[in-house]
Amino acid sequence: MSANAEQTESSVKSMDDIMSLCKRRGFIYPASEIYGGVNGFWDYGPLGAQLKKNLRDAWWTDVVMKGCDGKLGPNGKPVEIVPVDTSIIQNPKVWEASGHVGGFNDPMVDDKETKQRFRADHLFAVYLLEPVNEMKTDEHYFIGGAIERAIPDRTAVGNTPTEALKAICNESTLRKANGIKKLISGIFSGQDHRVGSFATAWVSTSNGERYIACVPLSDGILERRANEVPSPFTGKAGHLTPPRAFNLMFKTVLGATGNMEDNAAYLRPETAQGIFINFKNVVDTTRVAVPFGIAQTGKAFRNEVTPRNFTFRSREFEQMEIEFFCHPDEAAGWYAFWRDWRMEWWQSLGLEGDNLILREHDSDELAHYAKEGAGTSDIEYRFPFTAPGFGELEGIADRTNFDLKQHAEHAGAKLEYFDNTRGELAKNGQPKGERYLPHVIEPSAGLDRGVLALLCEAYTPDPERASGVYMKFHPRLAPIKAAVFPLVKKDGMPEVAAPLAAALRKRFGHLGTIEYDEKQSIGKRYARMDEAGCPFCFTIDGDTLTDNTVTVRHRDTLDQERIAIDSVPDYLAEKLGL
RNA sequence: GCGGGAGUAGCUCAAUGGUAGAGCGUCAGCCUUCCAAGCUGAAUGUUGCGAGUUCGAGUCUCGUCUCCCGCUCCA
Numbered sequence: 001m002s003a004n005a006e007q008t009e010s011s012v013k014s015m016d017d018i019m020s021l022c023k024r025r026g027f028i029y030p031a032s033e034i035y036g037g038v039n040g041f042w043d044y045g046p047l048g049a050q051l052k053k054n055l056r057d058a059w060w061t062d063v064v065m066k067g068c069d070g071k072l073g074p075n076g077k078p079v080e081i082v083p084v085d086t087s088i089i090q091n092p093k094v095w096e097a098s099g100h101v102g103g104f105n106d107p108m109v110d111d112k113e114t115k116q117r118f119r120a121d122h123l124f125a126v127y128l129l130e131p132v133n134e135m136k137t138d139e140h141y142f143i144g145g146a147i148e149r150a151i152p153d154r155t156a157v158g159n160t161p162t163e164a165l166k167a168i169c170n171e172s173t174l175r176k177a178n179g180i181k182k183l184i185s186g187i188f189s190g191q192d193h194r195v196g197s198f199a200t201a202w203v204s205t206s207n208g209e210r211y212i213a214c215v216p217l218s219d220g221i222l223e224r225r226a227n228e229v230p231s232p233f234t235g236k237a238g239h240l241t242p243p244r245a246f247n248l249m250f251k252t253v254l255g256a257t258g259n260m261e262d263n264a265a266y267l268r269p270e271t272a273q274g275i276f277i278n279f280k281n282v283v284d285t286t287r288v289a290v291p292f293g294i295a296q297t298g299k300a301f302r303n304e305v306t307p308r309n310f311t312f313r314s315r316e317f318e319q320m321e322i323e324f325f326c327h328p329d330e331a332a333g334w335y336a337f338w339r340d341w342r343m344e345w346w347q348s349l350g351l352e353g354d355n356l357i358l359r360e361h362d363s364d365e366l367a368h369y370a371k372e373g374a375g376t377s378d379i380e381y382r383f384p385f386t387a388p389g390f391g392e393l394e395g396i397a398d399r400t401n402f403d404l405k406q407h408a409e410h411a412g413a414k415l416e417y418f419d420n421t422r423g424e425l426a427k428n429g430q431p432k433g434e435r436y437l438p439h440v441i442e443p444s445a446g447l448d449r450g451v452l453a454l455l456c457e458a459y460t461p462d463p464e465r466a467s468g469v470y471m472k473f474h475p476r477l478a479p480i481k482a483a484v485f486p487l488v489k490k491d492g493m494p495e496v497a498a499p500l501a502a503a504l505r506k507r508f509g510h511l512g513t514i515e516y517d518e519k520q521s522i523g524k525r526y527a528r529m530d531e532a533g534c535p536f537c538f539t540i541d542g543d544t545l546t547d548n549t550v551t552v553r554h555r556d557t558l559d560q561e562r563i564a565i566d567s568v569p570d571y572l573a574e575k576l577g578l
Numbered sequence: 579g580c581g582g583g584a585g586u587a588g589c590u591c592a593a594u595g596g597u598a599g600a601g602c603g604u605c606a607g608c609c610u611u612c613c614a615a616g617c618u619g620a621a622u623g624u625u626g627c628g629a630g631u632u633c634g635a636g637u638c639u640c641g642u643c644u645c646c647c648g649c650u651c652c653a
Contacts, residue, residue, distance in 0.1 A: 020589065
């Protein structure tokens with residue numbers, strides 16, 4: 001099958017059908033459904049809860065207990081990871097230090113007329129200036145003059161002044177709204193000590209040629225005089241709202257009688273900070289040495305503006321995070337190591353092929369903590385609702401020493417690490433040691449997003465079979481590990497099948513469900529297991545009673561084989577990779 | 579938050595303003611020797627919620643909630 005055909009097939013999967021199966025088979029329900037639901041929250045049913053636990057356990061086992069599943073780090077040594085489980089609520093100062101309270105969300109401006117919304121810091125002032133000869137050679141002079149007028153003639157939206165200027169010159173509706181005929185020159189981008197970055201160009205207008213300059217809006221203008229600022233979409237003033245902050249932090253109150261003013265606290269928006277603020281504790285009380293990582297799984301909360309796409313963007317979600325501490329000089333090597341290994345890990349769980357990609361971030365989408373030029377990449381899955389695009393499963397970021405530095409400053413704590421394997425050699429031949437703030441590589445995965453990706457990947461329509469669809473989970477993750485059926489409920493078959501199920505449950509029950517079912521026709525029972533994603537069914541039939549063999553029915557291929565009943569436990573263990 | 583669409587049994591869907599139904603699934607019994615077979619029966623609904631119009635509302639109007647799509651946003 002060609003790559004294109006695969007793409008077509010995967011994008012053909014209907015999210016509605018997947019959600020329907022999730023509900024029907026007990027993977028995921030809308031939260032508070034009998035009360036009409038609550039936007040942005042979901043409940044996991046019996047199969048979903050087990051699937052989620054299996055994914056979390058796989059991560060915990062491979063990352064924490066086995067240290068990257070035994071893969072050696074760039075220093076040639078085993079990777080050391082220790083776990084923590086930190087509180088969802090921390091001292092509110094934690095979130096001030098981390099930048100979440102102040103900068104978590106960007107103030108937004110609405111154009112009430114066109115109903116468009118944009119980031120306040122993405123709105124730029126645009127000025128049309130008279131062409132004077134010397135102006136052509138001294139852009140700074142123009143810009144300096146232009147910003148003397150606080151209310152600009154025009155405005156434009158974009159990530160940068162250059163982008164905004166491009167939009168206003170290239171899009172016909174915007175050109176028309178702003179009285180611009182066409183762009184004559186190329187766009188010049190620059191940096192000015194007074195206004196920051198800016199962009200300029202020559203354009204023709206109905207009044208002849210003009211010099212057009214795009215610069216940041218004067219500070220506070222939108223807050224104080226939003227009514228006078230022209231809309232970037234229509235050029236008309238009086239329709240823009242002042243910038244409004246969207247509070248993505250979940251506020252709560254400490255103390256049974258406390259009021260919100262004095263006792264406000266926040267539910268964590270990420271599990272990472274709980275790790276950073278315990279860095280010193282872990283270093284002081286365990287025998288870890290940099291480089292090492294601290295891992296944690298847990299719930300985090302964000303008041304998303306628009307929860308959307310099933311569980312993909314919900315307001316309560318679970319993360320699986322590692323903060324890996326290393327010497328600044330080694331950060332780049334560890335970043336590449338984690339990026340590549342995390343990709344391999346997701347692939348090992350069945351998210352293979354074109355539906356999974358590793359994408360390095362462009363420099364302009366780096367988060368506030370990510371150093372200029374330091375790496376940030378996403379592992380992304382092509383969900384049915386993002387296809388042909390992708391949605392983020394895990395981000396791997398070089399956070400530098402940003403967080404430790406912030407906490408050291410805000411808390412007044414000494415968070416530097418004393419590395420006694422570094423530094424010049426003393427007379428006795430021992431290194432003198434080096435004191436430094438470690439850099440951090442953060443592989444941060446979304447557990448709920450992982451589950452959703454597994455559900456989407458596993459969902460396999462098959463008109464040939466009775467169920468019409470089956471869930472092709474990796475056996476390691478399948479919530480139901482195996483099923484045991486007597487072919488019919490008589491002739492002594494249940495008496496053989498039930499003890500086999502009990503034996504399997506005793507050995508494998510900690511990994512997932514072992515089903516036993518003697519009701520209804522065998523085809524119906526197989527079909528049910530297909531929808532639940534059970535990889536193996538063991539069926540006791542008439543022959544079992546005479547030759548002690550059972551039928552193994554394989555979910556993905558529908559193949560059947562006979563094996564000795566005594567070998568079933570070992571057979572299953574081998575298939576589960578144990 | 580804005581615009582558009584939708585909401586009837588677990589699921590998929592019917593029902594001109596006039597007694598809320600079907601198929602599938604689920605459950606019970608019978609039957610059944612390898613892929614949702616068959617027979618008999620059962621349970622399941624304040625038609626998302628709340629008002630209004632009407633003799634009468636699943637159907638028309640308004641409000642509200644939730645979901646879907648598009649914007650917007652997304653550490």
